[in-house]
Amino acid sequence: DVKVTQSSRYLVKRTGEKVFLECVQDMDHENMFWYRQDPGLGLRLIYFSYDVKMKEKGDIPEGYSVSREKKERFSLILESASTNQTSMYLCASSHRGLQPQHFGDGTRLSIL
Amino acid sequence: AQKVTQAQTEISVVEKEDVTLDCVYETRDTTYYLFWYKQPPSGELVFLIRRNSFDEQNEISGRYSWNFQKSTSSFNFTITASQVVDSAVYFCALSVDTGRRALTFGSGTRLQVQP
Numbered sequence: 155d156v157k158v159t160q161s162s163r164y165l166v167k168r169t170g171e172k173v174f175l176e177c178v179q180d181m182d183h184e185n186m187f188w189y190r191q192d193p194g195l196g197l198r199l200i201y202f203s204y205d206v207k208m209k210e211k212g213d214i215p216e217g218y219s220v221s222r223e224k225k226e227r228f229s230l231i232l233e234s235a236s237t238n239q240t241s242m243y244l245c246a247s248s249h250r251g252l253q254p255q256h257f258g259d260g261t262r263l264s265i266l
Numbered sequence: 267a268q269k270v271t272q273a274q275t276e277i278s279v280v281e282k283e284d285v286t287l288d289c290v291y292e293t294r295d296t297t298y299y300l301f302w303y304k305q306p307p308s309g310e311l312v313f314l315i316r317r318n319s320f321d322e323q324n325e326i327s328g329r330y331s332w333n334f335q336k337s338t339s340s341f342n343f344t345i346t347a348s349q350v351v352d353s354a355v356y357f358c359a360l361s362v363d364t365g366r367r368a369l370t371f372g373s374g375t376r377l378q379v380q381p
Contacts, residue, residue, distance in 0.1 A: 187368060194275070196357060196371040212368060244311065246369075252299040252318075252361045255369060257311040 158258040166264045173232040177245030184250045186228035191242040235265045268293045270360050272372035280380050287343045287375045289358030297363035300341045305355040348379045
């Protein structure tokens with residue numbers, strides 16, 4: 155079974171902090187994605203990566219950056235956390251092409 | 267640009283009722299995939315089905331069935347004889363074969379199955 159592991163289920167940070175969300179997958183997937191989920195809005199794509207050291211912006215990249223130094227790990231960085239970044243963050247991975255994405259359990263992030 | 271609309275925000279049924287979740291999509295691409303995911307209260311998204319744009323055959327898997335109609339740009343999901351364990355948020359999603367190939371999600375439908 156594919157395993158996508160997010161480092162924390164719940165996280166509380168303060169405004170202005172630099173926040174790191176980590177995601178690791180164990181199935182040698184080329185593609186990795188970060189989404190945020192908000193009530194009534196579904197999941198929105200923040201950033202994605204097709205390969206190591208490659209990244210592309212999604213629909214809502216402002217205030218975020220990402221890092222993919224190794225194939226199995228994809229990190230989401232909130233450069234200076236703000237209260238409007240309080241949300242559920244979901245990481246996903248898949249093989250190349252239009253393959254099903256496999257999701258982690260999510261990180262519920264609160265910015266105070 | 268792609269768009270997925272799930273007009274039903276929340277549906278409540280009693281156990282053993284049949285229920286259909288609607289999904290309407292928009293894309294100009296001719297090659298695309300449609301997906302359904304389930305998100306139970308525990309939070310993780312579970313992949314249910316993928317259907318490509320060239321295969322309009324309906325699919326049945328146990329109590330679940332999917333009806334794909336390109337003429338109406340719809341990919342509806344029916345649960346037969348619903349059970350309490352079906353209570354979850356269900357997302358329809360679309361991915362196209364050009365550009366970024368990421369999923370475009372609908373806003374989700376929360377299904378509550380009462381005992």
